[in-house]
Amino acid sequence: MSIQEPRTRIQRKNHQAILEAALEVFARSGFAAATLDQIASEAGMSKPNLLYYFPSKEAIHLTLLSQLMDTWLDPMRDIDPDGEPVEELLAYVRRKLQMSREMPRESRLFAHEIIQGAPHMGPELETVLRPLVMEKAAIVADWSAAGRIATVDPVHLIFSIWSLTQHYADFDVQVRKVLGPGRDPWDEAAAHLETLFGRMLAP
């Protein structure tokens, strides 16, 4: 695919610059509307040079997606079965919201891909995402059964957390236009979600 393990300094630097630029452009315009010229320009190099490092537009996109999947799921991996249930879940919400706040481009890239029907990530959704969700859902189900949190459908609880946190990244424009100037969506979201999930989960 691309140059396997960047050896030289130059390779590492350009490899990185391309991925960074591509993230920006793909997140802004989606895969189809993004052009290699835009990415190359954003990365400060010529199109042929860009294609010296990656064999195709698709390859860049794929690299980005698979790199993303990992970091994107980290907040969920950190849910601790031995922690205090409500606090553990609220902490997850906080981590997820913070991630959306700090990585809105990644969130949008993901959103583009899923809305399109996940044409490039179909398999990984089942091999990586699903098992992890099942594992964590089981933990939540246990907490629920033990009466340590209110009764919930664990998987849909997770969907709710994804939906609400990513909403503020993906629909940022809408949120800001409705709130009007002078309000900080993210700070307000943090407080709101704390309340929402607090009430939802209280045993």
Add this chain to the structure above:
Amino acid sequence: MSIQEPRTRIQRKNHQAILEAALEVFARSGFAAATLDQIASEAGMSKPNLLYYFPSKEAIHLTLLSQLMDTWLDPMRDIDPDGEPVEELLAYVRRKLQMSREMPRESRLFAHEIIQGAPHMGPELETVLRPLVMEKAAIVADWSAAGRIATVDPVHLIFSIWSLTQHYADFDVQVRKVLGPGRDPWDEAAAHLETLFGRMLAP
């Protein structure tokens, strides 16, 4: 723009067929990736004939978006200030979820547009959406102040309802892959959201 008021039967029929086909294609692929040939083919006509009814790809997209905005907000318009607060809001959630369920293509079209930064709907968000949200938020704030529902940020409550209901349409693929076969996302979502907002709003 397009043929203003379709007079003949043929015009009405083809006009409609084009919009229906375009909705399908735009929702599936997004604006940039959609092609006039696809839309024409889906509508059962030739590309030049399609362009006899609409002057450009953009015009079709715009027509679709502005038509959509109206129906999309209907469930919110029906919130009744004189109704029983909790039930009124839960009914809104139900209407919104049902709309996402029955019109997932419209939901995705909308999502595409907003993620891209709402390049075609910027104004309408402020002139149509914002005032309506403000109006309904005021009602919710009153209910809140009167102790008839729990204390909530009204606007973020509305965001939450949008986010959660549309999630099941926009991220349908992901939801289904995680849930696995044999489970009905929509029925489960209905129950889950009933619980979630019930607990959130109980005074």
Add this chain to the structure above:
DNA sequence: CGGATTTCTGACCATGCGGTCAGGAAAGAC
């Protein structure tokens, strides 16, 4: 019927795109 109007089509064009290629410039090895 016949003429006017609407509806439709095949052929075409200009543009922008992803990707290639031959070879020049830098950088590294000795």
Add this chain to the structure above:
DNA sequence: GTCTTTCCTGACCGCATGGTCAGAAATCCG
């Protein structure tokens, strides 16, 4: 230094796409 490898570029190609146009069908209207 010189030779080799890596890095980079301008010019180019084939193709798909949005859109045009001259005119053929079909429909409407008397």
